[in-house]
Amino acid sequence: MNGARHLYVHLPFCSSRCGYCDFVTVVGRNGEHGGYVDALLRELDLERPLLAAELESVYLGGGTPTLTEPRALEQLLGSLPAAHELTVEANPETVTPQVAALLVGCGVGRVSLGAQTFSARLLRTLGRVAQPDDVRSAVYRLRDAGIDNISLDLIYGIPGQEPADLARDLAEALALEPEHISAYELEAKAGTRFTHAHGSELERQAESMESYFERVVETLSAAGYRWYETANFCRAGDPDLRAHHNLGYWLGRDYLGLGVGAVSTIENRRWRNAPSLARYVAALARGERPPRELEELPAEVRATERVMLGLRLDEPLLLTGLEQALDADEVEQLASLGLAERTEGSLALTRRGRFLGGGVTARLLV
Amino acid sequence: MDQQHIRNFSIIAHIDHGKSTLADRILQLTETVSVREMRDQLLDSMDLERERGITIKAQAVRVAWKGYELNLIDTPGHVDFTYEVSRSLQACEGALLVVDAAQGIEAQTLANAYLAIENNLEIVPVVNKIDLQQADPDGAAAEVADLIGDSPERVLRISAKTGQGVADVLDAIIERVHAPTGDPDAPPRALIFDSSYDQYRGVVAFVRVVDGVFRPRTELRAMALGTRFEAQEIGFMSPGNRPVKELSAGEVGYVITGLKDVSELRVGDTLTAEKNPAAAPLPGYKDVKPMVFAGLFPTESDDYPELRDALEKLKLNDAALFYEPETSQALGFGFRCGFLGLLHMEIVRERLEREFDLDLLVTAPNVAYRVKPMNGEWVEVHTPADLPDAFDEVEEPYIKASIIVPKEFVGAVMELNNDRRGRFDHLEYLSELRVHLTYELPLAEIVLDYYDQLKSRTRGYASFDYDVSGFQPGNLARVDILVGGEPVDALSLIIHRDFAYERGKLLVEKLREEIPRQMFDVAIQAAIGARIIARETVKARRKDVLAKCYGGDISRKRKLLEKQKKGKKRMKNVGGVEVPQEAFLAVLNLNEPAKR
Numbered sequence: 001m002n003g004a005r006h007l008y009v010h011l012p013f014c015s016s017r018c019g020y021c022d023f024v025t026v027v028g029r030n031g032e033h034g035g036y037v038d039a040l041l042r043e044l045d046l047e048r049p050l051l052a053a054e055l056e057s058v059y060l061g062g063g064t065p066t067l068t069e070p071r072a073l074e075q076l077l078g079s080l081p082a083a084h085e086l087t088v089e090a091n092p093e094t095v096t097p098q099v100a101a102l103l104v105g106c107g108v109g110r111v112s113l114g115a116q117t118f119s120a121r122l123l124r125t126l127g128r129v130a131q132p133d134d135v136r137s138a139v140y141r142l143r144d145a146g147i148d149n150i151s152l153d154l155i156y157g158i159p160g161q162e163p164a165d166l167a168r169d170l171a172e173a174l175a176l177e178p179e180h181i182s183a184y185e186l187e188a189k190a191g192t193r194f195t196h197a198h199g200s201e202l203e204r205q206a207e208s209m210e211s212y213f214e215r216v217v218e219t220l221s222a223a224g225y226r227w228y229e230t231a232n233f234c235r236a237g238d239p240d241l242r243a244h245h246n247l248g249y250w251l252g253r254d255y256l257g258l259g260v261g262a263v264s265t266i267e268n269r270r271w272r273n274a275p276s277l278a279r280y281v282a283a284l285a286r287g288e289r290p291p292r293e294l295e296e297l298p299a300e301v302r303a304t305e306r307v308m309l310g311l312r313l314d315e316p317l318l319l320t321g322l323e324q325a326l327d328a329d330e331v332e333q334l335a336s337l338g339l340a341e342r343t344e345g346s347l348a349l350t351r352r353g354r355f356l357g358g359g360v361t362a363r364l365l366v
Numbered sequence: 367m368d369q370q371h372i373r374n375f376s377i378i379a380h381i382d383h384g385k386s387t388l389a390d391r392i393l394q395l396t397e398t399v400s401v402r403e404m405r406d407q408l409l410d411s412m413d414l415e416r417e418r419g420i421t422i423k424a425q426a427v428r429v430a431w432k433g434y435e436l437n438l439i440d441t442p443g444h445v446d447f448t449y450e451v452s453r454s455l456q457a458c459e460g461a462l463l464v465v466d467a468a469q470g471i472e473a474q475t476l477a478n479a480y481l482a483i484e485n486n487l488e489i490v491p492v493v494n495k496i497d498l499q500q501a502d503p504d505g506a507a508a509e510v511a512d513l514i515g516d517s518p519e520r521v522l523r524i525s526a527k528t529g530q531g532v533a534d535v536l537d538a539i540i541e542r543v544h545a546p547t548g549d550p551d552a553p554p555r556a557l558i559f560d561s562s563y564d565q566y567r568g569v570v571a572f573v574r575v576v577d578g579v580f581r582p583r584t585e586l587r588a589m590a591l592g593t594r595f596e597a598q599e600i601g602f603m604s605p606g607n608r609p610v611k612e613l614s615a616g617e618v619g620y621v622i623t624g625l626k627d628v629s630e631l632r633v634g635d636t637l638t639a640e641k642n643p644a645a646a647p648l649p650g651y652k653d654v655k656p657m658v659f660a661g662l663f664p665t666e667s668d669d670y671p672e673l674r675d676a677l678e679k680l681k682l683n684d685a686a687l688f689y690e691p692e693t694s695q696a697l698g699f700g701f702r703c704g705f706l707g708l709l710h711m712e713i714v715r716e717r718l719e720r721e722f723d724l725d726l727l728v729t730a731p732n733v734a735y736r737v738k739p740m741n742g743e744w745v746e747v748h749t750p751a752d753l754p755d756a757f758d759e760v761e762e763p764y765i766k767a768s769i770i771v772p773k774e775f776v777g778a779v780m781e782l783n784n785d786r787r788g789r790f791d792h793l794e795y796l797s798e799l800r801v802h803l804t805y806e807l808p809l810a811e812i813v814l815d816y817y818d819q820l821k822s823r824t825r826g827y828a829s830f831d832y833d834v835s836g837f838q839p840g841n842l843a844r845v846d847i848l849v850g851g852e853p854v855d856a857l858s859l860i861i862h863r864d865f866a867y868e869r870g871k872l873l874v875e876k877l878r879e880e881i882p883r884q885m886f887d888v889a890i891q892a893a894i895g896a897r898i899i900a901r902e903t904v905k906a907r908r909k910d911v912l913a914k915c916y917g918g919d920i921s922r923k924r925k926l927l928e929k930q931k932k933g934k935k936r937m938k939n940v941g942g943v944e945v946p947q948e949a950f951l952a953v954l955n956l957n958e959p960a961k962r
Contacts, residue, residue: 008917023918184913213909230911249917263918270921295921305924312915333942339885356885359910362930 003052004266006248009040009080010259011073012063012277015094019127019194020155020186024261024275025063033069036260036277037076039284043258044080046289050256050266055083057245066090066099077106085244087112087151092130095138100145110149111142112182112243118172119165122158125198132172139176151180151243156212158186159198159205166212170219179241180234181225183216185209213355230312230357250313252306260290268302270295300325304365311361314354316346330363340364367435369546369616373539374437374574375490376454378482379464380472380829384494388464388526388535389427389438395532396429396436398604425560425572426618428602431536437602437618439559439574441478448833449654449706450560452481453634456650457559457574457618460488460543462535463510467493467501467523471509471796473770473829479513488543489514490522492535497525509796546576546616553644554578556613556621556637558588561628563682567598569625572618573637576648579614580621585640589647593630594640598622628685656688656704657763657834658711658813659748661729661856662718663700665947669724670699676722677701680714687714692749696856696938696950697727702749704734708813727947729856730954733809736761736837750858753844755895760860761837763809766791768831773801775824782819786811787862809834810860845870845899847877847953848891850941857953863894871900873953878902880949885910888943 012026013033026032058080065073065088080086087110088103095113103111115135116126123130135152142150152173156166173181188195188202195202217227225233226242229250234241248255257264260280263272273280274291283290297305303325310317319326331347334340339353339360353360379385393399426439441454455461461482465475482489491510496503507521522538524531548555556573564570573580580586582600587593601609602619613619625631633654636647664673677689688704705711711731718724735747737760747753753760767788771779773795780790783805791804812832820828845866847857857877861869870892877890881904892900912923937944 185909185911187913210908213911230915231913246916249915249920255917257917261918263920265917265920272918301924304927305920308924308927309915309920337886354911356907356910358912358927358930359885359907362927362934365927365931 004050004254004256004264005052005054005056006245006253006255007051007055007058007081007083008245008255008257008259008262009058009060009076010063010257010262011036011060011065011068011076012260013067014062014064015067015091016127016129019192019197020188022189022192023061023063026260026277029277030069032277032281033072034075035281037068037072039281039290040076040258041079042284042287043290046284047256047258047264050264051081055081057085057087057248058083059086059245060088062089064089064091064094066094066103070099070102074102074106077103077108082107085110087243087245089114090138091128092134092138095141097141097145100141100147103142104145104147109147110151110243111147112151112153112180113138113142113178115152115173116155117158117161117165117169119161119169122161122165125159126155127194136176139178149180149241150176150178151182152176152178154181154183154216155186156183156216157202157205157209159201161205161209163208163212163215166215167219170216174220174223180232180243181220182232182243183220184231185213217355226314227354228314230354247313250309252302252309265297268297268299270297307365308361311347311349311357311364314348316341316343316348318346320345325366326364327366334360334363367614367617369548369550371434372437372546372616373434373460373543374439374458374546374616374618375460375462375539375543376439376441376458376482376487377462377464378441378451378455378475378478379494380466380469380474383464383466383469383472383475384526385464388462388492388494388524388532389440391526391529391532392429392438392536393427393605395529395536396431398427398429425562426603426620428604428608428618432540434540435617436536436539439618448477448481449652450633451478452485453557453559453650455482455485455487456648457557458485458487459546460490460539462490462492462539463514464492464494465506465510467495467503467506468498470502470506470800471513471770473768473831476513476768476770476802477831477833483514489516490535490538490542491516491520492522492524494524494526496523497528497530505797509800512796548576548578548615550578550615552577552615553642554580554637554639555644555648556580557648558631558633558635558637560633561631561685563628564622567622567624569623569628569631571621571623571631571637573613573621575613575615575617575619577615577644578639578642579612580637580639581612582609586621586623586637587640587643588631588635589638589644590635590651591630591632593625595623595625598624628682632685654686654706655734656686656706657734657809658705658707658731659734660703660705660711660731661692661694661697661700661727661749662689662703662715663694663697663727663729663856665725665727667698672722673701673718673724673726676718676724677703679722680717684714686710694729694856696854696940696945697729697947698938700727704748705731708817727951727954730859731813732860733763733813735842735860747860750844750860751853751855753860755844759839760842762840762842764835764838765807765809765812765832766835767805767807767812768833769803769805769820769828770796771801771803771824771828772799775827776801776803778823779803779820779828782816782823783807786816806835807832808838808840808862810862843894845873846893847873848889848893848941849877849881849945850888850943851891852941853893854940854945854950856950866892866894867899874900874902876953877949878904880952881943881945883907884943 014025088108089112118132220233226236254266261275271292271294280290341348377385429436441451493503493506503523507518511518555577556575558571560572599622634651638644686706689701692702738744738758739754740756789806794802841863843863846853874890874892886906888904890902891898
């Protein structure tokens with residue numbers, strides 16, 4: 001093993017918490033940003049031997065990385081190893097001309113912007129701080145600063161979202177000509193405040209929202225975007241505008257994650273740093289690794305995951321080493337149902353198969 | 367004991383009219399058990415059972431009263447066991463007919479009284495619970511006297527609870543019931559009226575000696591089945607086992623046979639001695655056939671061996687229980703079981719679930735059908751799927767139903783019976799207020815929810831009893847339920863053609879609600895042969911994806927997928943459609959018989 005070529009760095013700070021979010025986030029604590037970045041860099045030092053000499057991608061996720069105190073953010077970006085793709089997540093309202101300039105100055109080439117929706121009403125439902133205009137001005141500011149690879153995050157299936165709302169969101173997003181779009185169905189997890197507040201409405205809408213996924217794929221495909229992953233689209237053609245960091249996950253590659261709550265997968269082990277900010281910072285201040293939850297990943301589990309992840313992509317999954325993870329009878333049956341396509345040495349889902357990817361994958365696996 | 371000083375009797379009563387309380391009081395009064403023992407028995411019956419080797423559920427107890435030997439023979443309490451009841455009665459010369467002073471005659475009272483009369487028993491009428499505030503001893507006495515053609519003054523009035531009048535009951539047995547009249551010198555003959563299984567000593571037969579003498583360590587033979595064995599022990603119960611050197615004509619007791627299979631010894635058969643055999647068996651032996659059938663399947667297929675073992679064990683004490691392996695493509699491996707009736711089925715099911723801790727799926731019960739296939743011989747069909755598509759004739763079992771109800775509900779009962787293809791037979795006023803109705807009904811109409819309906823339409827006042835009267839031709843058809851074009855064997859049913867559409871539609875609608883959306887449209891159909899009579903469609907899913915999946919999500923998503931996978935493994939595949947077991951359960955519940 002030559003080391004992980006994908007590095008994830010978690011910046012948990014947010015100005016407020018969105019009801020549907022399930023990432024490790026911390027609201028307020030503006031004074032702790034510097035200390036946290038110090039801890040991150042200490043963890044990087046401890047784990048550096050796990051990284052390859054040359055990195056394909058570095059990804060700063062959150063939280064709201066662009067909310068991080070500018071000097072601390074600058075210090076962090078300046079200290080991270082170089083990579084072919086350096087992405088930073090941003091919330092629209094945080095993208096000031098200064099932040100945009102800072103990012104470009106630090107070598108950030110790609111920004112993933114959490115737009116979610118262009119409807120003020122639905123933004124409120126989601127508990128987002130940004131207004132629709134914030135999204136647009138963030139894009140313009142990033143463009144002005146020289147960012148030429150922008151991804152917009154969209155959420156559909158929001159309580160109260162009518163088909164016309166969805167069509168408008170897609171049109172607004174396309175009007176901004178982003179290189180990349182991620183579109184997720186809202187996941188209302190049982191037991192969250194959000195589900196408590198909106199669950200019954202979502203249930204009522206479930207039937208009419210059945211078609212939203214299809215509408216998203218159809219609209220974006222028609223606009224010249226490539227549906228290269230279940231929930232991800234990029235402008236087709238050259239250069240390859242897919243999210244290379246995330247492709248690392250989908251191709252089953254090793255990755256190192258730094259920061260509170262971050263997950264790493266290296267060879268046959270996966271670990272998750274404990275979600276407590278205080279304990280994370282304290283441990284690294286002592287020069288120790290933060291508390292972690294460790295999961296062993298036997299070869300067959302990694303094979304299962306490679307099938308599960310690989311079938312999310314539009315390119316056929318190469319089956320070398322994965323045959324034993326697949327149920328041959330089911331593969332045949334699903335092929336006869338027009339949901340999967342088996343070729344010599346590879347497996348792909350058909351277009352319809354991709355819409356049903358979860359159920360299809362569950363059946364394909366042993 | 368010479369026969370002149372022996373009296374053999376049973377107690378017959380409707381459920382809850384006080385049969386066991388009276389039996390307990392008799393045991394106390396005759397000092398067969400002390401008050402203390404009585405309490406012990408109630409509190410600690412399991413230990414007692416182990417201690418005494420044989421079940422303490424005394425099938426026959428001998429008590430002493432004023433120099434007489436009285437044998438109290440227990441009768442099974444329910445209609446499903448009519449044949450067993452009749453054998454128990456045949457072992458007696460008299461019967462106490464116990465009626466609740468507040469309730470009066472009920473359907474079971476009638477059925478049992480008629481059985482007793484048919485067996486030429488002297489009936490001693492008893493009105494019980496006269497201590498109750500709402501008791502109407504005169505009214506109840508008048509009803510009973512009328513029923514058996516006796517005078518109301520001869521009806522004894524007692525309270526088994528307080529003990530009032532119980533001594534008079536014992537005196538009346540001696541006075542009114544005649545002594546046994548068998549020939550003590552003839553070759554031995556004994557009627558088997560019950561049997562049980564003891565895990566250490568094998569099958570125990572409970573017998574009434576009619577002629578001759580039985581001794582331990584002699585070779586005996588069951589005349590109808592031809593089973594031979596050596597009597598290992600002979601005795602009577604009082605209430606524990608009391609081994610004796612001999613049981614002679616007129617006496618009641620037990621024979622420990624050492625046999626390992628209860629089916630080798632049938633209730634109603636005659637025991638005789640191998641060396642000095644009787645010329646002919648006692649009359650009345652019948653091979654009792656199960657009339658109600660249902661498939662029993664373990665909810666978890668891993669429990670199949672446990673279910674098989676449990677049925678084997680139950681069968682040891684229940685010769686009437688029939689079972690054979692059945693494989694259903696929808697429900698997996700299980701057993702097709704035959705029962706005497708609905709109660710018998712409920713008892714078996716409850717024992718399997720309670721005593722053996724099994725989770726069961728029970729298919730809709732059906733009756734036994736006789737069918738003559740095209741150009742074929744008559745055969746009996748126990749499962750709807752076995753009914754051929756084409757046949758010349760089919761017959762179904764009918765019952766004679768006896769219903770007693772306050773007169774204001776007569777209309778409601780008649781309406782119910784008409785809905786259930788009933789044929790009116792007879793109506794009789796038992797008193798100014800109560801009516802006795804008899805109807806002829808297909809047994810199949812009873813096995814669904816008849817009893818529940820009867821109770822709810824008469825606000826609980828109706829009492830009901832039945833007797834299977836034979837097979838009659840019916841305009842019947844097999845309705846299949848098809849999922850994705852394939853019949854679900856466990857859901858097929860045989861039904862009168864007039865009801866086929868309605869039932870088929872209901873089943874298909876229910877199934878549509880229960881089958882989750884799949885990756886393709888699923889047709890759910892009800893069909894008679896090739897003719898589709900009802901159809902619903904489960905529309906295909908349009909999306910089924912785990913939305914987001916990045917580095918931090920992979921383990922959780924994989925576990926979700928594994929869970930989904932496991933869930934699918936629990937589903938049954940019918941015509942390529944994943945059907946959750948709950949769906950079958952929901953549909954089978956539509957056919958759930960009334961619990962009694």
